[in-house]
Amino acid sequence: METILNDEELIGQVELLLPEIGKRINAVIANHPLAKGRTQPQIKVLGHLYRRGQCTVSDVAHALGISLPAASETIDKLVEEGMLTRHANPADRRQVLVELTAPAKKLGDEIHCARRAQLRAALELLEPHERPYFARSLEVLAAALKLGPDELDVCRERLVRDKG
Numbered sequence: 001m002e003t004i005l006n007d008e009e010l011i012g013q014v015e016l017l018l019p020e021i022g023k024r025i026n027a028v029i030a031n032h033p034l035a036k037g038r039t040q041p042q043i044k045v046l047g048h049l050y051r052r053g054q055c056t057v058s059d060v061a062h063a064l065g066i067s068l069p070a071a072s073e074t075i076d077k078l079v080e081e082g083m084l085t086r087h088a089n090p091a092d093r094r095q096v097l098v099e100l101t102a103p104a105k106k107l108g109d110e111i112h113c114a115r116r117a118q119l120r121a122a123l124e125l126l127e128p129h130e131r132p133y134f135a136r137s138l139e140v141l142a143a144a145l146k147l148g149p150d151e152l153d154v155c156r157e158r159l160v161r162d163k164g
Contacts (some may be wrong), residue, residue, distance in 0.1 A: 012038040014141075028114040034083075041066065041074045046083060046100065050108030054099035056089070078104075 001118075006041065025063040029043055030036050032160050041064070047064050049055065055063075061071035075098050083104040089095035 023120070025115070028118065029111055032107060032110060034103060034112075039074075041070070042078055045071070045074050045078060046108065047103055049084070049098065049100050050105070050112070054096050054097045056097060060098065065118075067143075083107075 035043060035095050044064050045060055048060055052059075052063070057075055058068055060075065061068045064071065066074075075084060077085070079086055079098075083101055084098050085101055086096050086098050089097050100119065126134055
């Protein structure tokens with residue numbers, strides 16, 4: 001017989017799983033030879049450019065929630081290491097565009113394939129009728145993780161009210 005867990009028990013289970021999930025997802029990157037020795041900001045810049053294609057330094061800074069000088073410094077290091085190229089935007093020479101080099105694209109392709117294999121393996125462990133709930137649960141989790149402090153305060157107030 002299946003045991004039904006209450007919300008607090010489910011939250012506890014998920015809370016224990018999240019660090020393990022993050023560790024396993026990041027291990028795909030950390031164990032790749034082209035990613036060895038790279039900082040987390042460098043990996044994030046490479047990932048953003050892999051998903052979005054060429055863009056400006058300010059686009060990178062905005063997307064990653066970092067300052068323009070921090071983005072520029074990270075990009076400079078990746079250019080020095082041959083992972084990115086910088087060039088003027090032909091439509092607006094005041095803008096500098098950055099894009100991945102062939103080795104960085106290869107890194108992105110290999111990480112993308114490894115992540116898809118991880119997800120495929122997870123789906124194969126589920127019954128076909130459970131698979132849509134897996135994706136929906138992740139969508140809801142991603143949305144909840146975007147909540148701001150004010151929205152989380154509402155959740156805390158509800159928890160206090162429900163316990164009292």
